[in-house]
Amino acid sequence: MFVRKYVIMGVQGSGKGTQAGLLAADLDLVHIAVGDIFRWNVQNHTKLGAQVRRTMAAGLLVSDDLVEGVVRDRLAQHDWNYGFIIDGFPRNQRQAEFFLESYDIDGVIQLDLPDGEVHRRVLARRLCSGCGMDYNLIANSPHQPGRCDACGGTLVRREDDTEEALAVRLREYHEKTNPVLDIFRRKEYVVSVDARPAPEQIQQEIRKRLDLPPYSQS
Numbered sequence: 001m002f003v004r005k006y007v008i009m010g011v012q013g014s015g016k017g018t019q020a021g022l023l024a025a026d027l028d029l030v031h032i033a034v035g036d037i038f039r040w041n042v043q044n045h046t047k048l049g050a051q052v053r054r055t056m057a058a059g060l061l062v063s064d065d066l067v068e069g070v071v072r073d074r075l076a077q078h079d080w081n082y083g084f085i086i087d088g089f090p091r092n093q094r095q096a097e098f099f100l101e102s103y104d105i106d107g108v109i110q111l112d113l114p115d116g117e118v119h120r121r122v123l124a125r126r127l128c129s130g131c132g133m134d135y136n137l138i139a140n141s142p143h144q145p146g147r148c149d150a151c152g153g154t155l156v157r158r159e160d161d162t163e164e165a166l167a168v169r170l171r172e173y174h175e176k177t178n179p180v181l182d183i184f185r186r187k188e189y190v191v192s193v194d195a196r197p198a199p200e201q202i203q204q205e206i207r208k209r210l211d212l213p214p215y216s217q218s
């Protein structure tokens, strides 16, 4: 059986979740979003949630030990018969080394977005407080303002989608996550894709660059 293992990287608001979701649904991959796992823990008041809440709200990176534990436990579930796409990890050099020691990777997708566009997108982002569905008030607004199309839940802003936390997150990205891309580039894993076109167009480009069957909206 063919198992595919991908990493998706990109600055905040570059559409990692959307693109990973499209790829995962079509190829039967498990979509692992480390930020979503942390947010679930915060929302459900777990011990892990209490440990990461403040760090996340400030836009800083959570400690490597906690992150690696989450990734290790998630992948140890082995529910990924056809493979996985991991989003939001690795975010610094130590995490990249940990990952490369334990798993081989088939490709790294890098979504490329200028910082100016990041601000516009992130400040317009809303999440459903019920089911976690992602909206954007510019490009993908709900039918009824403030309500989730899927479950009717209230749409909220992520606690770290503020100007202040975003500035910290961007700094963390450029300082700590960009060097990870260099590590992956040296191994010739990386395909860089322009994150500005429509989501379907970006997905098509990702498929082409990874030699995967084309994306069809059905």
Ligand code: AMP
Residues within 6 Å of the ligand: 012, 034, 035, 036, 038, 055, 056, 057, 059, 060, 061, 062, 063, 067, 087, 088, 089, 090, 091, 095, 160, 169
């Ligand atoms: P995201 O949803 O990917 O933007 O992640 C939200 C927040 O979760 C980040 O700003 C960090 O505080 C934390 N986080 C997610 N993934 C990682 C990671 N790989 N390393 C450290 N912190 C992370």
